Amino acid sequence: xxxVTVVGASLSGLYAARELRAQGFDGRLVVVGDEPHRPYDRPxxxxxxxxxxxxxxxxxxxxxxxxxxxxxxxxxxxxxxxxDVRGRTVLLGDGRTVSTDGVVxxxxxxxxxxxxxxxxxVHTLRTLDDARALRAELxxxxxxxxxIGGGFIGAETASSCAGLGHDVTVVEAAPLPxxxxxxxxxxxxxxxxHRRGGVDLVTGTGVAGLRGTVAVTGVELADGRxxxxxxxxxxxxxxxNTDWLAGSTLALHDGVLCxxxxxxxxxxxxxxxxxxxxxxxxxxxxxxxxxxxxxxxRNLLAGHTAETVRPLPYFWSDQYGARIQFAGRRxxxxxxxxxxxxxxxxxxxxxxxxxxxxxxGRTTAVLSVDRPRPFMRARRELGRGVTVAEAAVS
Amino acid sequence: xxxxxxxxxxxxxxSVRIDTTPPIAVFNADGELYAIDDTCTHQxxxxxxxxxxGCLVECPLHAASxxxxxxxxxxxxxxxxxxxxxxxxDDGMVHxxxxxxVLAEVAAEEEGTAA
Ligand SMILES: Cc1cc2nc3c(=O)[nH]c(=O)nc-3n(C[C@H](O)[C@H](O)[C@H](O)COP(=O)(O)OP(=O)(O)OC[C@H]3O[C@@H](n4cnc5c(N)ncnc54)[C@H](O)[C@@H]3O)c2cc1C
Ligand code: FES
Numbered sequence: 001x002x003x004v005t006v007v008g009a010s011l012s013g014l015y016a017a018r019e020l021r022a023q024g025f026d027g028r029l030v031v032v033g034d035e036p037h038r039p040y041d042r043p044x045x046x047x048x049x050x051x052x053x054x055x056x057x058x059x060x061x062x063x064x065x066x067x068x069x070x071x072x073x074x075x076x077x078x079x080x081x082x083x084d085v086r087g088r089t090v091l092l093g094d095g096r097t098v099s100t101d102g103v104v105x106x107x108x109x110x111x112x113x114x115x116x117x118x119x120x121x122v123h124t125l126r127t128l129d130d131a132r133a134l135r136a137e138l139x140x141x142x143x144x145x146x147x148i149g150g151g152f153i154g155a156e157t158a159s160s161c162a163g164l165g166h167d168v169t170v171v172e173a174a175p176l177p178x179x180x181x182x183x184x185x186x187x188x189x190x191x192x193x194h195r196r197g198g199v200d201l202v203t204g205t206g207v208a209g210l211r212g213t214v215a216v217t218g219v220e221l222a223d224g225r226x227x228x229x230x231x232x233x234x235x236x237x238x239x240x241n242t243d244w245l246a247g248s249t250l251a252l253h254d255g256v257l258c259x260x261x262x263x264x265x266x267x268x269x270x271x272x273x274x275x276x277x278x279x280x281x282x283x284x285x286x287x288x289x290x291x292x293x294x295x296x297x298r299n300l301l302a303g304h305t306a307e308t309v310r311p312l313p314y315f316w317s318d319q320y321g322a323r324i325q326f327a328g329r330r331x332x333x334x335x336x337x338x339x340x341x342x343x344x345x346x347x348x349x350x351x352x353x354x355x356x357x358x359x360x361g362r363t364t365a366v367l368s369v370d371r372p373r374p375f376m377r378a379r380r381e382l383g384r385g386v387t388v389a390e391a392a393v394s
Numbered sequence: 395x396x397x398x399x400x401x402x403x404x405x406x407x408x409s410v411r412i413d414t415t416p417p418i419a420v421f422n423a424d425g426e427l428y429a430i431d432d433t434c435t436h437q438x439x440x441x442x443x444x445x446x447x448g449c450l451v452e453c454p455l456h457a458a459s460x461x462x463x464x465x466x467x468x469x470x471x472x473x474x475x476x477x478x479x480x481x482x483x484d485d486g487m488v489h490x491x492x493x494x495x496v497l498a499e500v501a502a503e504e505e506g507t508a509a
Contacts, residue, residue: 063473372439377445
């Protein structure tokens with residue numbers, strides 16, 4: 001392979017570029033990214049960056065020294081608009097083309113929007129530019145903030161806004177937020193964090209529409225209520241960025257379909273990170289985006305699937321001063337048992353808690369709130385395929 | 395010099411965190427004692443809560459690993475070293491000698507003038 005093009009210049013794209021060099025690829029390396037910025041880290045955008053506790057310099061994923069070492073051509077601020085797999089060409093938005101032998105698709109996902117998103121005061125939170133705009137508005141005095149969506153990003157954003165002294169309401173269409181991720185029992189416990197943080201949580205009602213002519217003035221709920229708002233943050237999930245691949249012959253269905261080794265139907269095209277549906281599942285987790293590139297690049301350079309990746313899903317979230325960590329694969333039929341700490345006033349104890357999800361006497365997943373040590377132990381055991389219960393006995 | 399705890403209270407494989415500014419983590423790695431700054435250089439996590447294996451500690455948040463002898467990260471996502479501090483045991487009591495950044499800077503400057 002003489003040229004490899006990485007499309008998407010963020011977390012998984014950078015890790016792919018690193019892996020290409022680490023695994024001995026010494027040909028031409030091109031990285032295409034539609035954002036004007038060098039790779040930066042997204043998780044802090046809803047956390048310390050939004051509250052002002054950390055600045056832009058702390059978001060950088062790489063430095064000048066590494067950039068020199070990687071010896072890549074960075075085409076930033078330009079979108080890939082097509083992939084001609086036959087002609088082995090990446091088509092760019094400005095009309096240029098890149099001839100390439102191999103392609104790493106790392107285009108991630110975009111924030112899902114609502115009609116009315118163009119009103120002033122309405123935000124999504126996916127990019128640095130989004131976060132800058134929201135941070136600036138939050139700095140202009142106390143506001144009434146409505147966060148639509150009680151998922152992780154919604155909850156973290158609500159927590160950061162409350163921490164800055166704003167008056168915050170979270171609207172969640174489901175009866176409880178985070179049920180798909182945590183199951184009903186633990187979702188209920190984590191929902192208690194909002195209350196503890198002084199944030200109103202309105203559940204079980206969708207949003208009918210946004211009110212306002214130039215700037216947003218309120219959020220109209222499906223049950224007829226109107227929540228006055230100066231700032232609305234829409235946190236209703238993300239859509240994988242596959243538009244540019246339409247007509248490329250690659251199979252697309254909620255992501256780029258690939259096998260367990262991140263390889264698409266074409267051996268010279270692999271996909272990683274939030275955009276990749278690897279072996280049937282698409283994760284939107286930081287750790288998957290950093291783990292998949294090693295295997296994807298190995299397979300790309302080998303020309304076939306030489307190695308597969310099935311890492312244990314892991315994610316964390318910081319909200320209201322609590323650190324939530326989750327690892328494993330749970331099913332709705334799993335039972336859940338708190339093995340350390342507990343619940344006070346329907347929220348995690350001040351000292352946190354550890355909960356194990358179990359199926360047929362085996363541990364399938366683990367949740368921790370502020371219990372990093374036992375969580376790490378449990379996560380490692382899960383990763384090894386040993387049940388936590390067995391490990392405790394031996 | 396800061397007293398940490400009795401050596402008996404820090405068995406092999408264990409760690410403690412002391413609330414200095416910034417906080418410091420002290421480890422007993424198979425009988426050898428090490429002290430480093432507790433906060434991971436990547437983001438906000440306490441290394442005293444990490445996974446200790448030999449002279450390496452793995453961060454509990456994104457699994458960067460640090461060499462306790464040098465403070466240097468051995469893998470991503472951390473790219474900067476943590477400070478290391480000297481540890482002594484007197485009369486069964488563990489003490490940490492905090493590496494002073496100010497002193498280190500002065501020393502470096504003096505070296506610079508001498509050269
Ligand atoms: C606010 C926020 C907080 C988060 N917090 C956590 C957390 O606490 N824990 C956790 O596990 N995960 C968290 N995540 C998720 C994590 O950040 C993502 O999983 C990770 O960023 C995925 O990396 P990626 O490189 O695959 O995709 P992305 O980071 O989305 O990067 C894709 C890049 O490709 C670019 N691109 C898209 N289309 C094109 C195109 N056609 N041509 C060129 N470039 C293109 C995009 O602009 C973007 O720069 C958070 C995400 C956000 C937004
Ligand atoms: S905070 Fe330690 S690795 Fe990220």
